Structure formats: C-alpha cells, structure tokens
Amino acid sequence: MASEIVFVGWNHQGSDLDLRARLAFTPERAREALEGLFREHILTEGAVVSTCNRAEVYGVSDVPDSFEALSAFFSRFHSVDAAVLREKALSGRGEATVRHLFRVASGLDSMVLGEAQILGQIREAHRRAAEAGTARAVTGRLFQSALECGKKVRTETSLGSRPVSVAGIALSLVGRIFESISECKVLLLGAGETVELTARLLADDGVKQILFTNRSPEKAKALATHFHGWTVPWEERAKAFADVDIVLSATGATEPVVTAAMLKPFLSRGRRRGPLLILDLAVPRDIETKVDDFSDVYRYDMDALGELACDNTRDRMADVPHAERIVEESTQKFLCWLAGLAHVDTLKSLHERFEKARCEEIERYAGKLSRLTAEDQAVVSRMTETLLQKILHNPTIGLKEGDASERLTRAAVVRALFKLDDRA
Amino acid sequence: MFGTGLANALFGLVALLCYAGATLLYVVWLRHPQVSAGRMATGLAGVGAVCNFGFLYARSVALRTVPYGDLLGSMALFGLFLAAMSLILEARHHDRSLGPFLMPVSLFFLLLSFVVPGGGTPRPELRGSVFAFHVTLNMLSYSAFAVACALSLLYLALGRQLKAKRHNILNGPVSRFPSLSYLERAARTSIGVGVVSLASGLTMGFLWAYRVWQEQHPEWLLDAKIWGAVATLVFYLWVFVRAHRGASPRTTARLAVAGFVLVLLSYTAVNLFFSKVHSFT
Numbered sequence: 001m002a003s004e005i006v007f008v009g010w011n012h013q014g015s016d017l018d019l020r021a022r023l024a025f026t027p028e029r030a031r032e033a034l035e036g037l038f039r040e041h042i043l044t045e046g047a048v049v050s051t052c053n054r055a056e057v058y059g060v061s062d063v064p065d066s067f068e069a070l071s072a073f074f075s076r077f078h079s080v081d082a083a084v085l086r087e088k089a090l091s092g093r094g095e096a097t098v099r100h101l102f103r104v105a106s107g108l109d110s111m112v113l114g115e116a117q118i119l120g121q122i123r124e125a126h127r128r129a130a131e132a133g134t135a136r137a138v139t140g141r142l143f144q145s146a147l148e149c150g151k152k153v154r155t156e157t158s159l160g161s162r163p164v165s166v167a168g169i170a171l172s173l174v175g176r177i178f179e180s181i182s183e184c185k186v187l188l189l190g191a192g193e194t195v196e197l198t199a200r201l202l203a204d205d206g207v208k209q210i211l212f213t214n215r216s217p218e219k220a221k222a223l224a225t226h227f228h229g230w231t232v233p234w235e236e237r238a239k240a241f242a243d244v245d246i247v248l249s250a251t252g253a254t255e256p257v258v259t260a261a262m263l264k265p266f267l268s269r270g271r272r273r274g275p276l277l278i279l280d281l282a283v284p285r286d287i288e289t290k291v292d293d294f295s296d297v298y299r300y301d302m303d304a305l306g307e308l309a310c311d312n313t314r315d316r317m318a319d320v321p322h323a324e325r326i327v328e329e330s331t332q333k334f335l336c337w338l339a340g341l342a343h344v345d346t347l348k349s350l351h352e353r354f355e356k357a358r359c360e361e362i363e364r365y366a367g368k369l370s371r372l373t374a375e376d377q378a379v380v381s382r383m384t385e386t387l388l389q390k391i392l393h394n395p396t397i398g399l400k401e402g403d404a405s406e407r408l409t410r411a412a413v414v415r416a417l418f419k420l421d422d423r424a
Numbered sequence: 425m426f427g428t429g430l431a432n433a434l435f436g437l438v439a440l441l442c443y444a445g446a447t448l449l450y451v452v453w454l455r456h457p458q459v460s461a462g463r464m465a466t467g468l469a470g471v472g473a474v475c476n477f478g479f480l481y482a483r484s485v486a487l488r489t490v491p492y493g494d495l496l497g498s499m500a501l502f503g504l505f506l507a508a509m510s511l512i513l514e515a516r517h518h519d520r521s522l523g524p525f526l527m528p529v530s531l532f533f534l535l536l537s538f539v540v541p542g543g544g545t546p547r548p549e550l551r552g553s554v555f556a557f558h559v560t561l562n563m564l565s566y567s568a569f570a571v572a573c574a575l576s577l578l579y580l581a582l583g584r585q586l587k588a589k590r591h592n593i594l595n596g597p598v599s600r601f602p603s604l605s606y607l608e609r610a611a612r613t614s615i616g617v618g619v620v621s622l623a624s625g626l627t628m629g630f631l632w633a634y635r636v637w638q639e640q641h642p643e644w645l646l647d648a649k650i651w652g653a654v655a656t657l658v659f660y661l662w663v664f665v666r667a668h669r670g671a672s673p674r675t676t677a678r679l680a681v682a683g684f685v686l687v688l689l690s691y692t693a694v695n696l697f698f699s700k701v702h703s704f705t
Contacts, residue, residue, distance in 0.1 A: 162595055172594050176586060177604045273670035275583075275604050292587065295672045304589045311591040 003044060005138060005338070007100060008070040008091040009056025012111045015088045023078055025050035027128055033057070033077055034134045042069045045139040047129035049104070051121045053111050056090075058101060060138050067091045098334050101142060102327045105150030107159055114159030114316050114323075119150045141337065149330035156326065157319040162312035166305045167201075169312070170279050173300060177277050178245060182206035187232065187240050189249035189257065191219035194281055198248055199227045211244065213237045215251070241276065242266035248279045249286035260290035267294045279305075339407040343399050346411040349420040350395065354388050432486060435478035436500070436538065442472030443507065443531040450523040454597045462520050466511070469527055473507040476500060476534060490556040495695065496537045498563055503534035505567035513571070513610070521601050525574040554632045561625030562653070566687055568618030569660065573684035575611035576677035579604060583674060608673040611680055615664045622657050629653075652690035659683055 010023050025033060030048035037043040037059070046059030063069045071089060075082035092100050100109070105122050107114040126143035129135035135143060154160045163169050174181050186207055188195045191214040202210055210229035214220035217231065224231045232240045241247060241263055251257055267276070276294075280287045280301040291299050362369070362381065369377055399410055414420070449465035452458075480500055483491035492498040510526035513519070582601045585593045592598045601607070629650075637644040644650065660683055667676040 158595070169594070173586075175603060176582070176593055176599075179603050179606045179609075274608065274673060295674050296583070298583075298586045300589065308589070308591060308594060312594065315595065 003060050003062050003138075004066070004093050005058070005097045005142065006043075006061045006066045006070070006091070006093050007056055007058045007097040008067055008074075008089055009049075009054055010085070010088055011054035011056065011090060011109070013109075014090055019080070019084070019088060020053065020055060022080055023055040023074070024052070025055060030125075030128065031132050033074075034129070034132060036077060037070075037073060038134065040069075040073065042066065042073055043134075045136045046134045047125050047139055047143060049101075049122060049125045051118065054104070056104075058097065058139060058142065059134075060136075066093070095331065095335055098142065098145075098338075099327065099331045101146045102149045102330050102334075103324075105146040106153035106323055106327055107150070108153075108320065108323055108327065112164060113313070113320070114154075114162075114164075116154070116160045119147065119154070122150065123147055138338065142334065145330060145334045149327060152330070153323045153326050157322050158315050159319055159323050162315055164309050164313045164316060166281070166302070166309060169305050169308045170300070173277060173279070173298070174246065177275050177298060182208070184245040185209040185211070185243065186246045186248065187211045187213065187237075187244040188223075189213055189237060189247065189286060190251035190282070191216065191223055192250055192252065194250035195248070196223065198250075199223060199229070203227050211240060213240065215253075238262040239266055244276070245274065246277045246279070247287075248281065250281040251286050253282070253286060254284060256288045257286045258291070259288040260293065263291060263294065267291075267297060281305075339411070342411045343407055346399060346414055346420065347396060350414060350418060351392060353418055353420060354392060358384050358388055432479060432482040435475045435482055436534070439472045439475035439479055439503075440531070440534055440538070442468045442475060443503070443527060443534055446472055446523070447527045447531050450520065450527050453520060454524045454600060457600060465523055465527075466514060466520065469507055469511055469523065472530075473504060473511060476504040476507060476530075480504065489551045490559065492559050492563065495540045498559060499533045499537035499540065501560070501563045502566055502570075503530040503532075503537065505564055506530040506533070506570055509567055509571050517602065517606070519602055521578070522571075522574060525578065526571065529570055529574070552632075554628050554635075558625050558628035558632055561621045561628060565618040565620075565622035565625060566691060568614045568621065569680075569684050569687050572611045572614035572618065572680045575607050575614060576680040578602070579607040579611065579673065579677040580681070582607065583677075604673070608676070611677065612664070612667050615660055615667070615680060619657065619660050619664050622653070622660070626653055626657060649690070649694050652686075652694045656683070656686050656690055659686060 010020060012020070015023070025048050030050060033048060034043070034046050037046055037057070042063055043057075043059035043061050046057060049056045049058070057070065057074075061069075067089070068086075070091075071086045072082055074080070075085050090100070101122075103109045105119060107116070107118055110118055122143065126135060126140070126147070129143070130140060163172050171181075174184070178184050181202075182205060184207060186202055186209065188199060188210065191212070195212075199210055199212075210224075210227055211232050212220040212224045212227075212229055213232040213234055213236075214223075215234050217234065220231045220234075223229070238258060241258070249258070275296045275298060278287055278291065278297065278299040280299060283302055285301050287299060287301070289299070289301075291297060362384065369380060372380070395414060399407065399414065401407070402410065446465045446468035449461050449468065453462040453465055480491045480497065483497060483500075490497075492501045506526050507530040510522055510530070513522050578601050582593070582598060582604055585598050586604070590598075602610075633644050633650075663676060663679045663683060667673075
C-alpha cells in the first residue's frame, strides 16, 4: 500500500457540542494521540487541529483502511463508541484531505464564515507537530501551504476583514469613534448576562472606568465590586451620559428607560465633550430613538447592529467563489508538488525492482555464463541493462505526463501492478 | 517663471509629477487598499516634498534671499508644508487616510505657483531674517489651518455616515478614515499650531512693516491684508478656545472648514485685488 495523505475529524457540521467537547485535544493529549498513532503504525506523519468547533487529525498513512484504523484508535483514546465516531466523522484521502485543510485554513469551513482565529490555531497545531517531530516532509509542507492559502484568502478577499457578529460590529464601531477603548469611560445599564459578559470583555480590554447602574442597586453594586467599577444611582443614569464615552444598555424593561427629554439637560449644547456611542442591546429598546437628534451622539440598537452584520455576511458570501478559487489553485499547487514526490519515489522503486530481477537472473545463470569469456559476460550484462532501460523508457515518461491527479493515479497503478509496496 | 534657472525648473517639474502621481495612488489606495499602492504613494509624496524643497532652494540661490517673497514662492512653500505635514501625520499614526485629501491641495498650490507670475528680483527691503520668519511662520499657519480643514472634513464625513448607520462605515473608503476622536484631537492641535505660528508670524510682520513701511506707506496699518490676517487670527483663536472648553466637535469642525475658506480668500483674493501695500509685487 502506497503512503497517502489522510484526515479524519469531527466538526460542527456533523457532531454536536457534547461530542466535540469529548473529542477535544489539549496540547498534551494531542501529543499522546500522535505518539499512539505512530506506535500502532497507523500514521507515519501527523498533526492534530483542535478548536472548540473541530477535532481533526491529518497525516500520512500506509494502512489500507486508514479511516477505520483512525476511528478505532480515537474510540479507544477518547473512550467513545466507535460506531458513533464512524457515523459522525468527516474523512478524506489524498486530494480531498488537502482541499479540506485549505478550506479550514481559509475560514470557509468555519461556523462563522471567514473567522480569523482558525489560522492561528492551524499555525499552533503545525508548530506543536513540528516540535514533536511528527510533521515531516509531507505534513509539514501541507500545513505551510494551508497557512499560505489562508493568508492569501484573507488578503485578496473580504473574508475575515468584516465583522459579522453583534459583538464584532460593536467593537468595530468603538474603533471608528475612539482611538483606544482602554481610555474610554463606559456606562453599563442593567445587570443581566449581557452586561456581565460585556463588563468582562471590557475589563479584559483594559478599560479602567466602568460604571454600573441598575434598577436594583444591589446587583449593580455586586457587578461594580467584581469588576472594580463604580455604581451610579438609577435615578441619575441620564446625568451620567454627560460624563462617559460609551453607554451599553441591556435591561429587561418593556419601555425605554432613557428618553431624549431626560438627556436634554445633559447632552445639549456645550454640556459634554467629544462623541458618545450608545449601544442599545435590549429588545425592546432601552434608549429612545429621538436621542439620535443630539449632536455627536451615535446610537446603535439591535436592528442597526443586526443590519450591519447582515450586510457584512452578504459581502463575505459574495467573496466565497473567489476564496474557493484560491483554495483550488493552492490545492492543485500542493498536489503538483506531491505528485512530483510520488513520481520520483515510484520511478526509483520501479527501477530498483527491475534491477533486482535482472541481478537475480544473472545470478541464476551464473554457472552457464561462467563458460563465456569475461568480455562476453560483460556484453550480456550490458545487454540486459539496455533491455531494462528500453522497457522502462515509456513508463518513465508516462509517469511524468498529465495533471497532478493523473500522475498520482498512474503512480498508484504502477505501484499496484508491479507490487512495488510489497516488502518481500 | 523659469527665469530662476534650469535646476529650479527641473526640481519644480519633478515635484509636480511626484505630487500628481502620489495623489493618484493615494486615491487608488483609498478605494482599494493595496499595500503596494499605499507605499508607492508615500514614496512619491516624499520624493515630491524633497524636490519641492529643492525647487525653493534653487530659487533661493538664484535670488540670494528667501525664495518666497512673492506669490509664486509662497505658494510653493505652502505646497511643501502641506506635503510635509501629510507625511509627518502618516508616519506618526501609521495611517495614510489624510494623503488623498492633503496631497491634491499640495499639487494644486505647486501647480498654481507655475501659473502665477514671479516677482522678479526682490526689493532690498525683502531681505533679512525678520521678513523670512514672517513669511515662513505665516505659511506654516496657513498649512496648519489647511490640515485642520482636511481633518474636519473627514470628521464631518465620518460622523455623517455614523449617524446614518451606513454600511460603509465598516467597509470601503470611509472605513479607512481615522477614528472620530483622533480627527477631532488632531484638528484641534493643528488649529493650535496655526494660531501660535500666525500670531508669531504677524508679530514679525508688524515689526518688519513698522521698520520698512512706516515712512514709505504710513497707511499700512489700514491695509486690507493686515486686517484680513488679524481677523483670521482672532477667528481661529476663538475656535481654539471654545474647542478647548468643550464645544461640540461637530461645530468646531464646521468652523475649521469655514475658517480655511477665510484663509484662502485672505491669501489669494485679498492679496491680489484688495491689498495696496501687501501685494507680492
């Protein structure tokens, strides 16, 4: 059996969150898995890509049914039913493997089309495999090519350059208005999950001045204590608008909790300095739409943020054909390189096999040939060599002809016909 | 125009071509942000600024005095200051978005300096450091006001798109503008630089005029140009103070744009048609 690039994986398309969580690899577990796969001679090269949405193994295998062997191995490794793994798995060999990894690197296979983190995760997987010595010639080149392909897709298309989540859009809006979010003073209205998550993200981004206000002051106080912020009495929420850069509101109120009339004394002419960004994440709205009339106030509600996200998703979708073309070009380029490798390998094996047969025959007739003079023996040897060269001339040329896939197919046929992979 | 020598003409022509190329490439970059187009635009703007300096230097050697005692020279200096400020802001903030707006103004003024007649051999009273400082500082202030105007126009355009919640605030040319707060701060700083240099330049001008014109043109204090410049200084000082005291950035931006129209009027129409003693002749 000839070596072949293979992959098997479980991702968001075929596996639910629970299964993906069970199959996730920590760096140590990924290393252990690769060591096991090498020990059991399932893979001769390999790398593990593990993210929250996918657990995939790429490598080179000599095993005839590599999918079965890999599934069985991971069933034992993760203690998961083999039948479930086989049912939910995505797998491929040769060209399909290359195309899949390149699509993954480009963000075309991601849950959020074009997401950027995957490129870093693939780089990390490659680095770890290279350090462990499991990413050799083919796998190493495969991952390098995937990274190049992913970068090219991001440079030449809008995939990845336009945020498509509400959080991403909100963050981009902050970047359009303020130089640095860490210098901003932020007021958070409400005390629910959204506000808590936002406070955590803001604290992670280095925002030092976070103000909390809520109808129930105890909850605001608890959040302020947890995030080292301050509280503003609910009755003074409108007044606080004059003193902050960003307001994020996500209360559960059924009526607007901040109206233009409430803000007028604090936002009218000369009362505040610089722009104010209001992100109203509540449904129904917390902030009255008339607030838009104030100068230098930029209010975005869920409708506006959702519309921007939809527009960006549409833009990303429009660029998918271009990205797929880049993936296809990169795949063919890699296969060309691989075919060159297979062609050299196959030719070498073919010549060695024929030369071995020639030597065996010469050896077999050594007794009879000994009656000939030394000069005649040399003529016979040269004649058999020439004969071999003539026989191998056309197969040698044939293995170099055609596109990458054809060359790979021909190489596989030659290997099978002449049993080049038999170790005997 | 080309009477100041071959080197002068050559430097001027190369600067003009570079500014034109840089303008074109900056606009291309703004529409399709390719790294190569942006770098080439910056490179051409840099070469253009060096040649613009060479143009003024060659003129200075030929005239044996500061090369901007007439309208031609002052316009070329204005073009140089604008190009230099655009490059400084670009290097300081790693941001090319001002180039497409400032470089055409540099090109326009350098081109204009080729069209307006030169002053010929400068009069003896136009030599000396006081006069040189007066013109240099005044041109620096005009350039600072031009930069403030460009920044303010960007502020107004971006603010308008943000208010309208347009899709292009996150994509396309508008998405490559700097943030609102940067534009506001940089415009305020530019106005500050302009006010200080105009105040210093006018002081130098008053000193020079008192020494040179007091006897020949005792009515110099009533000249339209002088009052135009003083009015410009007072206006910008007022804009700067109210901006510092927390006035609406949008109103400040509008005033900065209007102020630059005043500067242009004072620099061109008032100089050419209304001023009697301050007429670049």
